[in-house]
Amino acid sequence: MSASLAVPTLLTWHSFNGGVEVLGSALDLLRTRRLRVRRVIYLVEKGTPIQDEMVKEQAVGAEVEVLRLVLEDPTRHEAVYARVRDEVLPEVRGCSALHVNVSPGTPAMHAVWLILHAAGAFPSGTRLWSSQYDKKHGIRRIEPVDFEVRTYLSEIRRVEREEPSVTAYDPEPKSRARRDALDSLRRFARIPSAPLLVVGERGTGKTSLVETYLAPLKQRRLIALACGTLEGADVRMAESELFGHAKGAFTGADKPREGLIKQAGGGVLFLDEVQDLPKALQRKLVRLLQDTRRRYRPVGADREFEADVDVVCASNLSLEVLSQRLDADLFDRLSLLAVRVPPLRECREDLPDDWRRVWGSLRRDGSVPEAAPVNGLLLDTLATASLRGNLRDLQKLAFLVMAWWPEQGSRALEKALGEWHRNQPALPVDVQGYGNGSRSERLVQFRRGLAQWAKNAWGTWTQAAQALQCDEKTLREDAALEGLTKMRQKKSSAR
Template identity: 35%
Template sequence: MDDQKNMRATTALLLSSENYDVQQAAGGEEALAKLGSSRVDLMLTDLKMEPMDGLTLLKKALEVNPRLQVIMMTAFGSIESAVEAMRQGAFDYVTKPFKEGELLYRVQRAQERAQLLATVDRLTGEFNERHGLSALVGSSPAMTELSSRLMRVAQSDATVLVQGESGTGKELVARAVHAHSRRQKLAFVPVNCAAISETLLESELFGHAKGAFTGAVRARRGLVEEAHGGTLFIDEVTETTPAFQSKLLRTLQDGEVRRVGESITQKVDVRIVAATNRDIELEVREKRFRQDLYYRLNVVTLRVPPLRERLEDVPALAEHFLKRANARSSKRKSLSTSAVEHLMGYSFPGNVRELENLVEQAAALSESDELLPEDFPLRPNRVTGGELGAPPLPLAAESGGRLPTLAESVEDAERRAIAQALERYQTDLGRVAEELAISSTTLWRKMKRLNLRPAGGEHRE
């Protein structure tokens, strides 16, 4: 855009010869009208124009199209104004008179940046579609409340603690928080503390210097630095040791990280979302989790309800998982009404993950296009000892008439569930963990805490 007809026409001719689709405007108002009525990736404009100057046009153009790339054309004596234009959002500037090659080079760079931003927008859209609120399937009151609370906290930078049983979808909730935050275009970095040995967790999260330990042949950034500007999701945070918790607390307090083997610190801007499937307040009372770290993490809590508390969501979830399975196998299987009723009569100790596995298994093994109840072999609820879909058994009062506390009841249920699974699979702890829908590391720690041992000698993973 230029108010000097000869300059405008010459520049348009040059760009057209390079196969650019060019529109011309004689002034700022005409340029804004064209921006509002058609897709424009790049605007070339003079800095000194009447009645609307280049800086005013720049501001109004970016309001119309924030992704617009703007190159300012200016005389040598106005370079200071051109630099100010770049501070206000212009991509580049070129001084007149300019060589054709110089202008074309700057236009090419601006076009590449426009294409990069379009790619970022597309990938962000795909991330939001996959991990946004639409991925939290269910319209039950519990899920409606979770979604509403999630949207409110996502807009801030507050640290979030996600609580829920194994298999409820805590990481999906964490990804949804990121997808709806101002950090959505930057990294989402997950780490599962239960899946990494204690000796490697510190190096994995904070990084290490070359030679910090045997095998550290080069310096390495940790996951905290990888998440700079974005979100770090710390899953199973209660499975960490007090020593590690102390280092994590320092990172949260100071906004900096120190690699293993280094004395200097690196500043980081990271949003923390942590998750646990354990009663973290009990862990604090039992001195297994630092109270000060708990307060740092528990700024906002999101509780993910177990599936047994929202069985009305089972039909929608089952349809969602079957649709995904059909897409992978290019089949068109459907759920019968009796199969849905069969699933809704089950208490799902493995939660949403168990339902997902059941649907995928049925879709893969059934020879019929319509899935029937017999395609969904449901296991007894070993936590309660009841039949399929039966409510939990009542808790008996202890001697003296005192009912057990909630913590005692949960521990007793864990002990009975693990003991029954151990009796079923003996030393195969991998199968035991799969049966209980927890990781092998979590299983081993629970067995140690509950003083349980596999029958039959050494275990195998």
């Protein structure tokens, strides 16, 4: 961990009414509690006449970073939340000694700190403080904020911190496609006992999404079965894996066995790649799902049992193809609530965050940087590459960077990208230029390409919209590259 991440850091807004002196007072009060802050991140609304030197004078002995944020209305919770989430949280990610003074600023700013804390957005161990001035008695004080409310977001982020190798996506994505998918998953998960189907291309992280996102939403433990492991197995043995068996049910069954349905009692049974289930099991699963009491019969048993279990299934097939592969009755029951996880090429705004998470999940020691390497070439690749392997393409790139790092250091990313591009499978000639996936997916990609081409051809979004006789907002939305452009600019100015 770098020194800047390990030192005690104070994060605070500028006090409009109290001035920069509020910062100096808070630091003095923290020192009386034997907390000596060595780094200050000072948030100021852009346009406020505050000089960096004025802040530094109040933070003697501490490194100061002034962040000026554009806020049209500092009383609007959603606007403050978005700015802090997108521009401030990346600055404190991984900080092991973060302290937040929640008092300066508008009431909306106060509330946002509490919301982010409840959602687990801050690094583990972050402490909130409230600095107050008693005008009647002329007394200043600072007190810890005891606010231990937790949400499903905090549980998801806890898993991300403790088990980064199994996490897939940030629970608050920037792209509309992914946000809609996670919103649907959250909404459907609230319905008790209702089967849920999650579909998406290979490599979109369906399994880890179910394990790290859906289980906390349902607040139930999860038992998973990779259905492909049953392919080719003896039908009774495969049936026993899921439903269990009674003693003497078949040769070798010298004692009774609990199946996964029994083991998942009180929790969630997750059937991964459900289309690989043998047909005989699919029919028995229909019986389980259509019964509100979730009754089932183990192999060789003379009576039925009940299970308090939710069933979630996943498949890399589209709903159209899956309807042909599954038993018709089973498909009808599973598809009542279905969520499509979009491929990465439909979520361009999220790809820089995806890259960071993939890097963190694969990094094992200090031989490579803790922070994921980023440069303009990488951002261009994330903005344009087909990424047909989805997260697996990012994993491959991360491994290549790690392989080059001992020899190339900071140039490893450039070397790895070159090798990564050379090894990408070529598109067939008849589909080049039309993207990947279904018709709707290809249309999305075509519109994105057309918008960017028009912008390049006519110079500005306004002129491009006039030339194509459409609304400028439509072109900007089609391009969906604004978030990546901002990140490139930020990285460039930092260098």
